[in-house]
């Protein structure tokens with residue numbers, strides 16, 4: 089679904105992303121871990137078409153993510169660290185408005201169904217978003233990704249600032265979109281979340297993807313050890 093090949097970005101002499109290669113299949117979750125300055129945000133910005141790669145390509149289901157940005161945006165959903173929605177609208181009103189802007193045809197009952205599926209309660213459906221927590225706003229964004237039938241969801245630091253219960257709820261909701269066949273790429277500092285969620289874990293260090301690990305048999309202590317090895321090397 090998502091194929092990143094030989095992606096490079098320089099800021100002057102600073103090689104901000106160095107020969108990045110990975111794929112994320114449909115229904116698969118890749119978590120990219122890395123210290124500050126490892127190149128994660130630059131990678132996301134290239135996938136979002138905000139930053140032009142100096143070389144290499146990112147292809148989403150056959151579409152070049154930089155050169156065909158508009159087509160690509162129709163197929164994907166970006167969920168930033170803090171989801172900004174209209175505080176004086178309810179969740180349903182926010183999604184109706186987002187759908188209208190994106191040209192996605194939806195009916196009110198489908199919006200309610202999908203919000204309930206992401207863990208928004210009946211009572212919360214009536215409340216204005218201004219009173220929603222970070223985790224609840226994320227659920228609304230994920231509900232929109234489901235309605236939009238996004239092929240790829242990109243998330244930046246989704247669990248920072250979430251309490252353990254909200255983090256578990258987040259993990260359950262992301263598994264819902266995975267089961268629908270969406271490819272998910274998460275940029276995070278949260279090793280525990282990556283360990284619980286990911287099919288693949290990428291460790292970025294010094295602007296390179298140093299390791300791409302299948303999460304199947306990896307224990308959390310193993311992952312922690314491998315993570316710290318990249319920074320002591």
Ligand SMILES: Nc1ncnc2c1ncn2[C@@H]1O[C@H](COP(=O)(O)OP(=O)(O)OP(=O)(O)O)[C@@H](O)[C@H]1O
Pocket residue numbers: 099102104122123124125126127128129130131
């Ligand atoms: N707009 C920019 N202009 C110049 N240099 C930049 C720019 N954006 C990022 N960089 C540099 O590129 C490198 C990678 O930064 P990037 O923000 O992608 O890392 P990161 O892994 O997202 O870090 P963090 O976890 O702190 O967000 C760093 O050396 C950074 O200083």
